[in-house]
Amino acid sequence: MILNTSKLKGPAAAIAMTLMALSPIGSASPLGNDPIRLVIPFGPGGGSDITARVLSATAPEFCGPRIDVVSMSGAAGLEAVNFVRNAPANGHTLLVSDYGPVVTSGFVDSVSWNHDDWQPVMNFTEWLPTVYTRPDHPIQSIEDWVAAARANPGTVTFGHAAPLGLVHLPLILFEAETGLENIHVPTSGGGETRSLIMGGHLDLGMTLPASIAAEVASGQLTAIGVFSDERSSVLPDTPTFREAGYEVSLPAWLMVFATRDVPKETIEHLQDCFMEALASPTAIAMSNRINAGITPLNSADSTVLYQATVESIGTILRSIGEIN
Amino acid sequence: MLDAFINALYLAFSPEVILYVAIGVLMGITLGAIPGLSGDMAIAILLPIVFFLEPAAALGLLTGIYKGGMFGGSISAISFGVPGTPGSAATAIDGYQAKLKGYPNKALNTALYSSVIGDTSSDFVLIFLALPLAILALTFGPVEFFALYAFSLLLISALTKGRVAKGVAMAALGILLAMIGRDPIGGSIRLTFGIPELAGGLALIPVLVGIFAVSELIIQLAKAWMERTQRIMDAARMQAQSLLGDYDASQDKLTFREFRATMKATWIGTTMGTLIGALPGAGSSLAAFISYGLAQRFSRNRDAFGKGSLEGVAAAEAGNSATSGSTLIPLFAFGIPGSATAALFGAAFILMGMTPGPRLIYDHTEVIYALFLILIYANVINLALSYFLLPLYSKIAMIQSRILLPIVCVLAILGTFAAGNSVIDVWVLLFAGLLGVVLRIYHFPLAPLILGFIVAPGAERALRQSLLIGRGEWSHLLSSPIAIGLYATAAIMILTFTVIMRERK
Amino acid sequence: MRNIFSTAFTRQDFYTGLISILLGTVGLLDIAFGNWRPGPGLGPHAFPQIAYITLICAGLAIWVDVLRGKSDERPQSLRAILTTGVGLVVIGIGMFWLIGKLGLAVTVATTLIGASFLLTRDPLRHWPSTIVVPIITTAVIWLLFVYFINIPLPQGLLF
Incomplete structure (x- = not known):
């Protein structure tokens, strides 16, 4: 195993190992020995959880204290956001989120904070929304889709998770760009979208590359197109919508946020040790194993990306009349 | 193939793995018995263990926790009327009545055997019938799901004995509680009374534990309080009372005859649980309630249900546990996580570098065969451990309530908080408890309310998805033979049962 | 009619x-x-x-x-039960507030000891059940929720 546990024989050693992972490691660090909490605004077991676990497994060595991933999906993720917001500003409580609960919620929900109250510490990865279908479906490419939607407007059914989420907004943007009409069918999440597509109940769906890469490789699903500037590294054969001639690109990301009032030195320390941890061979091996495509960005670059996203999501929401 | 199997045998039956499975089962039973905490939550917390252990050992631990948790929930359901996990809510109905009648051990044993039978059968179905069942599960689209949900609502509301009207009112109330929060289709916020924290809706665990458990605790606390203030018990008698009151453990043993009498209910539960477990998104609590409803319909002692019937315990617990193997079917067959548990097992596979889906068994044959073996023998370990622990649990169940009640209350509050890390969940828990008390004292049945709450989100989504796909044509709801079959079965069942009921009178 | x-x-x-x-x-x-x-x-x-x-x-x-003459009977001891219900909600909320002030262990121990005193009376109120059981329970709860699960409650002054 990656962490050299093969040297440890017997359950006793492994239990000791587990307890070590679960208990504070005493080492000097400006953060002290209190554990760091990475709060995710989603349920356990999803892509954000899995990605955050790579950090929680590798970073304690570099950052000092133990790191826990805490899942708070209450109030559609707003509870997690509020928990981090109300925690002491000492860098021990961080939010790991995509743009939904921070950027979109900041616009459409009545929240007590604004977008400037969040300070990106680091960005894990870029997530590229991908349109897919089953291989025996008549639509097998962006061109097929556009042709079908032109021939019979409002007949192609399109499954996506939560309305206005990161696998729905690109569709809205694409329709605004092309004037096409599809039937939007919200589902309870990626799993439901996929089973409805595989069962023949829906035509198309949108998801993130990592969750369908294996099925696309084995020919169980077809990835039609990616809403990004460049192709996805895990789906190298899938064209972008830009390649097909549509200027629609809306990649998402997974960022670690602190609140604005966390001291600058703390944020820098966290950024440094997170980046160092993710650059370690262990973390790279883990990232490859889970297909997460982790390519960390530092705090400054993440902030630029964050502000650009606030800008573009704001524009989309204004154009569809969700906000003024 | 044979080589792989022999290697898997070595993996699965290494002393280390067996020990991890046993630790897992023990942890699962303990955590499952604490209201709010469940196997799922323990798995989520222990997920990083896959970084430290060999795959077979890690999967053994997680499997053990899961199986133990499945059964553990019924311990508190029977002992205190407090379902420890959502799946054991139906178990609480008859199990707690059985305890009140002084035979907790019989009920606990029935729950254990039916749980293990349901679980084991479901595991065999996962191993040998995964693909056909998964393909069947994929034919379930919005139209079919709506038919299934409508079927279960009709069946359970019509099930309330005597006061059907009150049962229907409760189902409607349950549906309304489930509507609080964000509309799943349009995304707009409804019925939150201006409280932004309610935008995410009410979570299942606090509502369920609140309505069923906290209300029961309140009523018992009130009784204990009244006994104290009104001094209705004379001091001498109270002193004579031991810690266990007049509970006689030797009288409370499940006989083979009683066990055999519950077999029909167990098999009904096993079949329904396995089928419903294989459907993505349906869930173990729904399986338990449907099994309970059907077992009641087909029982010779229908009137005993709700009054401590061991058949009721067996059906509910078998239905709940039989989802455990089959819920992994969509994950193994298509990489689709069909439940929270399946999502966590999927995450564990991913973290170990194994991609869930049909390639899993070919790419990692030995580990998966080992997992299959573990799934089976974890049941045996569960059976053996619980067999020795149950007498202890039934004694705990009979400890004087005034010592135990405050502890159970505190555990319910902290457990519910820990399940979702949510303060709002705790408020919901307490207020659901108050609502439950009011409903109980005015003789409203609680099961239809919970069922309405469980079924409504899925039913609403399925209905509205169907109409979106069918472009507003209601006839689209009858476009599938499976759906028509379900509606027809529901109609036939309700008709026959009404006729049988009439004839009996 | x-x-x-x-x-x-x-x-x-x-x-x-x-x-x-x-x-x-x-x-x-x-x-x-x-x-x-x-x-x-x-x-x-x-x-x-x-x-x-x-x-x-x-x-x-x-x-x-x-x-048609079918009606369930009037509930008994309505007031006592409702008072207990409201009492439990208040104690529950108070406990949560106190956890933020005093910490989990102290709050839970106090709540449990208090509850045992409320529910028992003299002939049966002996120290094992009103003091020892709550303290042992608190230790177990602290170990489970704080040490192993590390639930994200606001940290109090003590434990």
Whole structure:
């Protein structure tokens, strides 16, 4: 195993190992020995959880204290956001989120904070929304889709998770760009979208590359197109919508946020040790194993990306009349 | 193939793995018995263990926790009327009545055997019938799901004995509680009374534990309080009372005859649980309630249900546990996580570098065969451990309530908080408890309310998805033979049962 | 016949039916005149509407039952139970507030000891059950929730 546990024989050693992972490691660090909490605004077991676990497994060595991933999906993720917001500003409580609960919620929900109250510490990865279908479906490419939607407007059914989420907004943007009409069918999440597509109940769906890469490789699903500037590294054969001639690109990301009032030195320390941890061979091996495509960005670059996203999501929401 | 199997045998039956499975089962039973905490939550917390252990050992631990948790929930359901996990809510109905009648051990044993039978059968179905069942599960689209949900609502509301009207009112109330929060289709916020924290809706665990458990605790606390203030018990008698009151453990043993009498209910539960477990998104609590409803319909002692019937315990617990193997079917067959548990097992596979889906068994044959073996023998370990622990649990169940009640209350509050890390969940828990008390004292049945709450989100989504796909044509709801079959079965069942009921009178 | 109607008002279930009908009516009025955003397809109000109509029908059916002489009996010791209920909610909220101030261990121990004193009285109130059991329980709870699960509660001053 990656962490050299093969040297440890017997359950006793492994239990000791587990307890070590679960208990504070005493080492000097400006953060002290209190554990760091990475709060995710989603349920356990999803892509954000899995990605955050790579950090929680590798970073304690570099950052000092133990790191826990805490899942708070209450109030559609707003509870997690509020928990981090109300925690002491000492860098021990961080939010790991995509743009939904921070950027979109900041616009459409009545929240007590604004977008400037969040300070990106680091960005894990870029997530590229991908349109897919089953291989025996008549639509097998962006061109097929556009042709079908032109021939019979409002007949192609399109499954996506939560309305206005990161696998729905690109569709809205694409329709605004092309004037096409599809039937939007919200589902309870990626799993439901996929089973409805595989069962023949829906035509198309949108998801993130990592969750369908294996099925696309084995020919169980077809990835039609990616809403990004460049192709996805895990789906190298899938064209972008830009390649097909549509200027629609809306990649998402997974960022670690602190609140604005966390001291600058703390944020820098966290950024440094997170980046160092993710650059370690262990973390790279883990990232490859889970297909997460982790390519960390530092705090400054993440902030630029964050502000650009606030800008573009704001524009989309204004154009569809969700906000003024 | 044979080589792989022999290697898997070595993996699965290494002393280390067996020990991890046993630790897992023990942890699962303990955590499952604490209201709010469940196997799922323990798995989520222990997920990083896959970084430290060999795959077979890690999967053994997680499997053990899961199986133990499945059964553990019924311990508190029977002992205190407090379902420890959502799946054991139906178990609480008859199990707690059985305890009140002084035979907790019989009920606990029935729950254990039916749980293990349901679980084991479901595991065999996962191993040998995964693909056909998964393909069947994929034919379930919005139209079919709506038919299934409508079927279960009709069946359970019509099930309330005597006061059907009150049962229907409760189902409607349950549906309304489930509507609080964000509309799943349009995304707009409804019925939150201006409280932004309610935008995410009410979570299942606090509502369920609140309505069923906290209300029961309140009523018992009130009784204990009244006994104290009104001094209705004379001091001498109270002193004579031991810690266990007049509970006689030797009288409370499940006989083979009683066990055999519950077999029909167990098999009904096993079949329904396995089928419903294989459907993505349906869930173990729904399986338990449907099994309970059907077992009641087909029982010779229908009137005993709700009054401590061991058949009721067996059906509910078998239905709940039989989802455990089959819920992994969509994950193994298509990489689709069909439940929270399946999502966590999927995450564990991913973290170990194994991609869930049909390639899993070919790419990692030995580990998966080992997992299959573990799934089976974890049941045996569960059976053996619980067999020795149950007498202890039934004694705990009979400890004087005034010592135990405050502890159970505190555990319910902290457990519910820990399940979702949510303060709002705790408020919901307490207020659901108050609502439950009011409903109980005015003789409203609680099961239809919970069922309405469980079924409504899925039913609403399925209905509205169907109409979106069918472009507003209601006839689209009858476009599938499976759906028509379900509606027809529901109609036939309700008709026959009404006729049988009439004839009996 | 007149007799049944005049006694109906004295029956418990006349009022439970009434509340059910009122709840349904208020809900329907809210859907008709309240601030509901339209949504795609049936809209967000469709399912609540069905539930409200079901509530009204169920309420009417309860009344029919009352007229046919079927009614559940009046609840006993209503006040004691409701007081306990409200008391538990207050203690629960207070406990959560205190955890933020004093920490989990101290709060839970205090709550449990307090509850044991409330529920037992002299002949049975011996120190093992009112002091030792709560303290042992608190230790177990602390170990489980704070040490192993590390639940994200606000940290208190003590443990």
